[in-house]
Amino acid sequence: MSIEQPLLFIACFFYTFSFILNYLKQNQYTHNIIILSGTLGLLCHTVSLSIRWVRVGHGPFINLYEILSSNVWSLMLCFLLFMILSKQNKQMGRYIVPILALLMIWLLITPAKDTYLPPTYNTIWLYFHVFSGKFFLGLLLLATGMAIFELMTSKSSDSSSSIPAARFLSYQLLAFAFCFESLMLFFGAIWAQDAWGRYWSWDPLETWAFLTWLSLAFVLHLKTNSSYQNIYPVLVLGCFILAFLTFFGVPFISTAPHKGMI
């Protein structure tokens, strides 16, 4: 029996432990345990994904199970890097942990079916497309975490000093999420041209990815207008919901990410 699945379960155990610790009172000790537990989970998950990659002969981005697994991995990586690099915002973790936990549970109840890489997917541009997409979603998740952190902090009385910093960090993350989504669309267009002889065809996934791009452009434009600053965190959350549905909803109306394009 392959150790791929047991390793994934062990990874999820460490992730869960790390998630729970986010809701305890934060000090240096709990922070270090969160990082350690998350890192151990990530290591197990990396080995599990690598074994699968070698066994099936391609990266984890064909069916729902593979896409969920690789996204839990990449989002956890972004989350841990953020927790390590931005210690003053470690409270933010508790706001994005539910999203990660939701994806993790979804992954655990999804059948781990083996997949086959269609010839049209066998191109280097697919890897660029997927990796830029993962950067985009990771950055957007962190921007959303900071936006929710801002929303929650603004309701408490001892908050006023941390709000501008949280807003600015959220804006920075959102700006680079927009850059990486643009890159994702660009690489996706090259891949589509290479694979199917057209760079854009308004298939459901392309359409919703473009709508997500527009929603980010909307929020970035709104950020320059001082009249609407109060709704900024809500709109960032809206962008994330749209991106989440695009990543995990639209592709699975069919059995493949780009419906009918195998």
Next chain:
Amino acid sequence: MKTVQTHPDQTQLALLAAMTASNRFTLVLLVYLAASIIGFYQLAAEQRFWFLIPPVLLLIINFMAALVVRRVMLNNIPLMLFHFALIMLVGLSMLGQMSYLKATLELATNEEFSGHLENVQQGIWHQYGLNNTRFTNLGFVINYHKGVKRDNTLNRIAVTGIDGAQKIMEIGDHVPLVIGHYRFYTSHNKGYAPVFEWKGNQAKQSVTGSIHLPAYPVHEYKQALEWQIPGGQQKIWTQLKIEDDVLPLDRDFQFQLPQQHRLIIRQNDQRFELLPGEELELDSGVLKYQGLSSWMGYKVDYDWTRPWLLATCLIALFNLFLHFLLKFRDS
């Protein structure tokens, strides 16, 4: 105190210009564009394009007005170039939409492309440029993995140059034959092509040609076709009956012609079976089944704007990253 009288029209014009250039108008137009995309998604493909033009044009006007009236981005070259690149992308896409061509093509093995395409869709400005293009399908190799999972397609072709010299090439899923801005890709459509020789009762010479049965293995159980004999009204229903196991489920294999097969021919109420080399006497002539060949389906597309789109995208992305890197450099 001296007051300056302003003409009411000038005031209104200034107000209109300020509104057109405003950030608030940008936000409204972005929502309008998103709504158009959702709205036009329900429409047929040829109507969609026009639906997007009004919000995009208004966004361009909004950007230009913002540059002139509010003088935004004049000291932010990367952001300005990013926006101009987006406008360029829109312009190139419109030009591409006017001059594109999409079509399909099927060629039997050893058949030459005659310049004729099927299922053609094209923009109103497209000028067909393949009349003198000639290439021959020399056959293909497709490997399948266990469970009939297709691997890459390798298709050998011979391209005839202007001087008549032939050049052998291999094209496939990711490697097109490029002639001008026309790109020929192999498609997943391919199948069997029975080759016949037909000699009419009154004809001095026989005619040889093939029919393309439905794609294989997609239509594994529909390997039949009704076709018309050349120069007559007679219709013939032909079915390929494969007696080999050409689609083994339990191992890797290669697309191949079946060694053991026969053709079932129906004409009116009569039924015949033909093996390669056998003849059939019909009312109007003699039909000889020469043997089985294969056919390959191709996708053809034309879009001269593609290299320009690529360059414009690179400019847009470079300037977008540069803008935010410079903006957040100090923080």
